[in-house]
Structure formats: C-alpha cells, structure tokens
Amino acid sequence: MPKPSTNGQELVVDRIRCDGFGMCAELLPELIELDDWGYPILVAGAVPDQLLDHARRAVAVCPLLALRLRPVARATMTATTAARATVASPGG
Amino acid sequence: MLPRLLAGPSLAAGAESLVDHRRRLGPLPPVRDGEALIKTLADSGLLGRGGAGFPVARKWATVAGRPGGRAFVLANGAEGEPLSAKDRTLMATRPHLVLDGAKLAAAAVGADEIVLYVGREHGAARAALTAAIAERATERAVPVTLVTAPTSYLAGEESAAVHYLNEGDGRPTGTTHRPFERGIAGDPTLVQNVETLAHVALIVRHGAGWYRELGSGVRGTALVTLGGVARPGVTEIAMGTRIGELAAQFGAPDGARAVLLGGYFGGWLAAGKALDMSLDPQILRAAGSGFGCGVVAFLGPSSCGVGATARILDYMAGQSAAQCGPCVFGLRAIADATARLAAGSAARDDLERLTRWSTQLAGRGACRHPDGAVGLLQSALRVFSDEFREHQRTRTCPVERDGRRAA
Numbered sequence: 473m474p475k476p477s478t479n480g481q482e483l484v485v486d487r488i489r490c491d492g493f494g495m496c497a498e499l500l501p502e503l504i505e506l507d508d509w510g511y512p513i514l515v516a517g518a519v520p521d522q523l524l525d526h527a528r529r530a531v532a533v534c535p536l537l538a539l540r541l542r543p544v545a546r547a548t549m550t551a552t553t554a555a556r557a558t559v560a561s562p563g564g
Numbered sequence: 565m566l567p568r569l570l571a572g573p574s575l576a577a578g579a580e581s582l583v584d585h586r587r588r589l590g591p592l593p594p595v596r597d598g599e600a601l602i603k604t605l606a607d608s609g610l611l612g613r614g615g616a617g618f619p620v621a622r623k624w625a626t627v628a629g630r631p632g633g634r635a636f637v638l639a640n641g642a643e644g645e646p647l648s649a650k651d652r653t654l655m656a657t658r659p660h661l662v663l664d665g666a667k668l669a670a671a672a673v674g675a676d677e678i679v680l681y682v683g684r685e686h687g688a689a690r691a692a693l694t695a696a697i698a699e700r701a702t703e704r705a706v707p708v709t710l711v712t713a714p715t716s717y718l719a720g721e722e723s724a725a726v727h728y729l730n731e732g733d734g735r736p737t738g739t740t741h742r743p744f745e746r747g748i749a750g751d752p753t754l755v756q757n758v759e760t761l762a763h764v765a766l767i768v769r770h771g772a773g774w775y776r777e778l779g780s781g782v783r784g785t786a787l788v789t790l791g792g793v794a795r796p797g798v799t800e801i802a803m804g805t806r807i808g809e810l811a812a813q814f815g816a817p818d819g820a821r822a823v824l825l826g827g828y829f830g831g832w833l834a835a836g837k838a839l840d841m842s843l844d845p846q847i848l849r850a851a852g853s854g855f856g857c858g859v860v861a862f863l864g865p866s867s868c869g870v871g872a873t874a875r876i877l878d879y880m881a882g883q884s885a886a887q888c889g890p891c892v893f894g895l896r897a898i899a900d901a902t903a904r905l906a907a908g909s910a911a912r913d914d915l916e917r918l919t920r921w922s923t924q925l926a927g928r929g930a931c932r933h934p935d936g937a938v939g940l941l942q943s944a945l946r947v948f949s950d951e952f953r954e955h956q957r958t959r960t961c962p963v964e965r966d967g968r969r970a971a
Contacts, residue, residue, distance in 0.1 A: 485889035488738060488930045507924055508917075515904035 477518035482544040490540035496530040569798040579692035585660040595671035607772035614757035631864040636748040640721035641682040641758040642713035645827040647859040650787035653798040655689035659696035663726040665761025717883035735885040736931035747920040779803035781844040791864035808839035809817040819865035826856025829936035831943030869948035874906040880937040890928040905955040
C-alpha cells in the first residue's frame with residue numbers, strides 16, 4: 473500500500489508511442505511492472521512522495537517520451553470517467 | 565405501440581421516400597429553441613445507441629455550450645460489429661428518419677455541417693442516404709456530406725472516425741481530448757449513432773412522454789439484431805423486454821447454452837440466467853454483460869463455448885489497429901491460447917495464463933478495443949468455466965463428447 477501523496481502527480485503512458493523498452497520499470501519497479509510482452513503496467517493514482525524523484529527519472533529516461541507525469545486533478549478523474557462512458561464502441 | 569422506428573412500409577420495400585416519410589409522420593417541426601429541444605431529450609431519457617449508452621442530452625448540451633465558433637455533427641453509421649445489422653437496416657429503409665435527426669442535432673447545437681459516416685460494406689444504406697439527400701436538395705439547411713467509412717471493426721470508434729475524416733487514417737487516436745471538444749477540423753463535433761438520431765426525429769414529433777410510454781427501467785424502444793435463432797434479423801423492442809420472450813418469439817434453439825449480448829464488445833450470459841433477464845442496459849451491466857449495440861445471439865446446445873469465444877477473440881485480435889503493444893501482443897496471445905484450448909492442443913498453463921491476461925489488458929490501449937476483448941473473455945471464463953477447465957485438463961471438448969455420446 474503506497475504511502476499518502478501530497479505532490480498530486482500521476483504517471484501516464486502514451487500507449488501508441490510506447491514501444492516496450494522497459495527502462496521505466498527498471499528505475500521504478502514500485503510503480504511500474506512489465507507485462508509478458510514488456511509493456512508497462514502502472515499502479516494507478518498519485519505517486520507517493522518518496523518515489524517522486526524516481527518517477528521523474530523514469531520519465532526522463534524513456535527513449536520515446538511516452539511516459540509522463542501529470543497532475544491528478546478531480547476534474548481529470550471526472551473527465552476520465554466521462555471518457556469511459558462515452559467512447560463509442562465500434563458501430564459507434 | 566411497436567414498432568416505432570421501423571413503422572411504415574415493409575422493410576423489404578427498401579428506402580422510404582421523402583414524400584411517403586412526410587405523409588406518414590408529418591413535416592419536421594422547426595427548431596426554434598435548441599435548449600428546449602435538448603431539455604426534451606433529457607426528459608425522454610434517450611441514451612446513445614452506438615454501444616456506450618451515454619445520455620444524449622448531455623453530449624448535445626456540451627457541444628451547444630461551446631464558447632463559440634464552428635461545430636459539426638457526425639452521424640455515425642459505420643457499423644463494424646459483425647453480429648449487428650440494425651444501423652445498416654435503418655439507414656437502408658428509413659433514411660429520412662436519420663436525416664431528420666441529424667438536421668435536428670445541427671439546429672440544436674448550432675452546427676455548420678453534417679457528415680454522414682457510413683461503412684463501405686453498407687451499400688444499400690449508402691444508396692438510400694444518397695438518394696435521400698438528393699430528395700432534399702431544394703431545402704435550405706446545413707450542408708450534408710456522405711463519407712464512406714473504411715471497412716474495419718474500429719472505423720466507427722469515435723476518435724477513429726474523426727481521425728479518418730481529418731487525415732484519412734481510420735485508426736483511433738486515444739482519449740486525450742474528446743470529439744465534442746475537438747473533432748472534425750479541430751472543431752467541436754457531436755458524434756452520434758444513426759439510430760440515436762432517428763429516435764430524436766420521433767421524440768421531437770411526439771414528445772418525451774410518448775417516448776417513455778414504452779419500456780421498463782430504461783425507457784423507450786431499441787433496435788436489436790437477433791442471431792442463432794430460427795428467424796434471425798433486426799427487430800424493434802421495448803427496452804426491458806425479457807430475453808426469454810425474444811427467444812420464444814424468434815425461435816431460439818431448445819436447450820440454448822448461452823447468450824452473447826452486446827456483440828463482440830459485450831459479454832456472454834448463461835442461458836438459464838439470461839432468459840429471465842430484461843434487456844436493460846443497467847441490469848445487463850450489473851450481470852457482467854451489456855446492452856451495447858443491441859446484439860442478442862444464442863449459442864445452441866451442441867456448440868462449444870470455448871470454440872465460439874476463440875473465433876471472436878481471433879477476429880478481435882485481427883482487428884487491432886496495431887498501434888499499442890498491449891493490444892497487438894495481448895489480444896493475439898489470448899486469441900491463440902483460447903484457440904489452442906478449443907482445438908484440444910492446449911499448452912500446460914494456457915488456462916492459467918489466459919486467466920491472468922484477462923485482468924491485465926483493460927485500460928491499456930489508446931482506445932477501448934482491448935477492454936472489449938478481455939471483457940468478452942472474462943465473461944466466457946465465467947459462463948463456460950467448467951468447459952474451459954475440461955478443455956485444459958483432457959484436451960477434448962465436453963460438449964462435443966457428450967453430443968457424440970447422445971447420438
């Protein structure tokens with residue numbers, strides 16, 4: 473269970489960009505594991521404070537700039553929920 | 565009274581002309597107050613019929629409430645779901661309902677142009693809409709363009725549709741911004757399924773109260789496509805109709821084992837459970853399935869659930885836009901493992917890996933294609949759990965084995 477976070481940042485990965493180099497998981501195994509094909513699975517939610525530096529390093533090392541930190545805002549969460557509800561399934 | 569959308573001349577007669585459409589339903593009332601129209605839609609409770617079931621009024625209000633500037637209406641008639649035929653049937657037989665609805669949407673949100681986005685393979689639908697647009701050539705209205713969508717499962721996914729219209733690339737772009745914020749030409753775009761628009765054309769004429777007269781739970785009517793029955797095809801039902809009622813009416817096989825609801829993006833339900841259930845989006849979602857685009861397909865008593873699931877997953881893997889690793893590799897892996905289980909050639913830990921993968925892929929693509937595939941897989945692992953285990957353990961199919969024994 474990660475400790476509470478006050479920095480309000482979360483990790484996100486651009487799935488189209490990501491090519492599974494896997495360097496992020498090496499630098500931040502606490503929050504990033506790799507699936508059977510080498511693509512990252514991220515722990516959801518705000519980055520615990522004591523891991524923020526590691527998270528920044530993981531972001532910096534991604535050769536494709538696919539990983540980034542962004543503020544976790546309540547609005548973001550609402551937007552994500554809304555997006556889930558509205559993304560038309562095929563047949564649209 | 566049913567039907568509503570499909571009322572009028574026999575479907576076999578093809579497209580209803582503008583003259584017949586107007587004679588039957590009266591002229592389209594002019595939109596004097598877009599806000600009032602959106603309020604009527606909110607009162608009706610109409611939900612989008614493309615598969616996601618999002619409240620229509622909320623989406624319209626968002627586009628209508630933009631700070632200013634141009635906007636588009638994208639009528640989505642790219643019906644990629646292999647088991648669904650309701651959108652193409654509607655477009656081919658009642659094109660003016662769709663055009664009425666699109667026109668109302670443009671008026672209500674203040675859009676400058678309507679784009680009808682219709683699948684390449686829906687020839688009759690495109691012909692009917694082309695003729696219908698020509699019949700209205702003298703009308704003063706926002707311009708309507710018919711665009712042929714590429715043939716693919718994902719072409720109708722809304723970010724893919726906008727991507728195709730903007731850049732000729734029919735692959736999803738992810739969810740960083742939504743079409744109602746930034747869509748065609750970068751302007752706010754209302755993407756709405758063609759059946760949804762057709763409902764609006766009737767609600768405006770008859771009122772929200774009329775719409776709610778039919779249906780229980782979620783109100784109104786819906787087009788559904790029935791498969792695996794003696795009389796397959798498209799029909800219109802009151803929302804909340806019991807699945808067993810449809811089974812009896814359309815001739816589901818005796819001893820049907822399961823029902824696939826919502827199409828390839830939906831989920832399996834055991835027939836014993838499903839027959840007593842209502843076709844209601846909320847009830848189905850709670851049961852681990854979904855109403856989706858209204859597909860109701862029965863699996864017969866001698867059909868293997870593992871095999872049926874393997875065929876669907878193989879299709880889903882093949883339809884990946886091949887942009888995101890977890891989708892490209894994950895979907896292929898679950899499809900191949902399921903196929904090995906179905907064929908009696910399972911590797912030792914196939915079922916175990918399949919179970920693990922089924923929880924790892926959701927939310928890890930730019931669009932929800934992987935979510936749909938693993939959702940279907942999870943429902944299969946639940947509904948056909950004994951069968952999956954038997955396939956793993958004995959490398960034979962219990963359904964086929966018992967079938968042979970019975971014969």
